[in-house]
Amino acid sequence: MSATMYYEADADPTLVAQRKVAVLGFGSQGHAHALNLKDSGVDVAVGLRPGSHREGTAADAGLTVMAPAAAAEWADLIMVLVPDQYQQSLYSEAIAPSMREGDALFFAHGFNIHFGYVSPPEDVDVAMVAPKGPGHLVRRQYQAGSGVPALVAIHQDASGEAKSLALSYAHGIGATRAGVIETTFKAETETDLFGEQVILCGGVDEMIRAAFETLTEAGYEPEMAYFEVLHELKLIVDLLFEGGLAWMRYSVSDTAEYGDITRGPRIVTEQTREAMRRILGEIQSGRFAEEWMAEVASGTPNLLAARRALADHPIEVVGKDLRNMMPFLVAKTPEDDQ
Numbered sequence: 001m002s003a004t005m006y007y008e009a010d011a012d013p014t015l016v017a018q019r020k021v022a023v024l025g026f027g028s029q030g031h032a033h034a035l036n037l038k039d040s041g042v043d044v045a046v047g048l049r050p051g052s053h054r055e056g057t058a059a060d061a062g063l064t065v066m067a068p069a070a071a072a073e074w075a076d077l078i079m080v081l082v083p084d085q086y087q088q089s090l091y092s093e094a095i096a097p098s099m100r101e102g103d104a105l106f107f108a109h110g111f112n113i114h115f116g117y118v119s120p121p122e123d124v125d126v127a128m129v130a131p132k133g134p135g136h137l138v139r140r141q142y143q144a145g146s147g148v149p150a151l152v153a154i155h156q157d158a159s160g161e162a163k164s165l166a167l168s169y170a171h172g173i174g175a176t177r178a179g180v181i182e183t184t185f186k187a188e189t190e191t192d193l194f195g196e197q198v199i200l201c202g203g204v205d206e207m208i209r210a211a212f213e214t215l216t217e218a219g220y221e222p223e224m225a226y227f228e229v230l231h232e233l234k235l236i237v238d239l240l241f242e243g244g245l246a247w248m249r250y251s252v253s254d255t256a257e258y259g260d261i262t263r264g265p266r267i268v269t270e271q272t273r274e275a276m277r278r279i280l281g282e283i284q285s286g287r288f289a290e291e292w293m294a295e296v297a298s299g300t301p302n303l304l305a306a307r308r309a310l311a312d313h314p315i316e317v318v319g320k321d322l323r324n325m326m327p328f329l330v331a332k333t334p335e336d337d338q
């Protein structure tokens with residue numbers, strides 16, 4: 001099974017240009033979609049909560065800013081780019097009242113549609129255009145005349161034109177310059193959650209801390225441990241990014257490669273693979289989504305407690321000092337981003 005791909009010639013830029021597009025949210029994805037569409041000649045407005053600190057930023061960039069409900073009322077294509085856990089309430093309060101026959105409702109991640117937290121009326125197109133990269137890259141690549149690849153998926157094709165409209169939108173944000181892959185809301189949502197839980201965030205985060213603790217408990221200096229188990233990960237990830245697993249194994253020393261093939265399977269064991277399958281099962285059954293939405297409904301107590309507890313971990317303390325020793329590295333903290 002191989003994915004269908006679309007490029008510039010497959011998209012009709014006039015379709016999205018005939019629409020009034022509301023981009024709700026002006027964060028990572030929102031700012032990139034709104035600005036790229038505007039530069040592509042699309043009539044776009046940004047929907048932001050009154051008093052949002054991003055109002056000024058959006059207006060300074062020459063964008064029309066409205067309250068989310070007003071933007072949704074004005075628009076006939078609405079792209080929802082607020083955090084996933086707030087989309088259900090945003091939809092019922094600000095979007096649902098102005099859904100009209102022929103409107104289009106777009107997402108950049110399938111969570112709320114796939115798990116049924118948002119159920120649009122049947123006479124509306126529902127599609128996904130999801131860039132495979134963070135917003136700043138989507139914006140920067142567009143400005144450089146290039147683009148970031150994206151996924152498109154159609155949940156509901158009321159007009160018979162939903163896919164053409166999604167491809168036209170993808171063209172407007174620059175994604176067809178790189179290539180657009182067709183998928184489904186189900187596949188995008190389930191693989192995205194699996195990736196972030198098992199490897200990208202959950203797996204890597206836990207593995208780094210466990211390795212750091214193993215070295216420091218055995219008496220090695222925390223500075224040595226930090227460099228070895230966290231800092232150097234970037235070098236390896238860069239190799240993976242450039243040439244996959246084979247290029248990484250080719251580029252490291254033969255000693256490292258031998259350690260990889262003989263010790264790796266002792267870390268990721270049959271038990272680990274079984275845990276991966278169970279985690280995938282919880283995602284597919286909707287159990288993870290239910291758990292997360294219940295956590296959100298009660299004010300994310302577990303998330304906040306874990307954040308506080310992990311903030312003081314020795315790897316964070318030593319890491320902060322070491323990053324300050326490396327002027328070539330732009331050190332970042334969550335506080336800088338507030």
Ligand code: NAD
Nearest residue numbers: 025026027028029030081082083084086108109133134135
């Ligand atoms: P973000 O956190 O960067 O930005 C969210 C924006 O929504 C901000 O402008 C915030 O002020 C606004 N907002 C927050 N709560 C709100 C509310 N209750 N009502 C109205 N506005 C509210 O989010 P993001 O990372 O851009 O994610 C947006 C969507 O894009 C999500 O569906 C996400 O899964 C998807 N996505 C993100 C990335 C990424 O790399 N960040 C990549 C692909 C897809």
Ligand code: MG
Nearest residue numbers: 072073075098
């Ligand atoms: Mg409308």
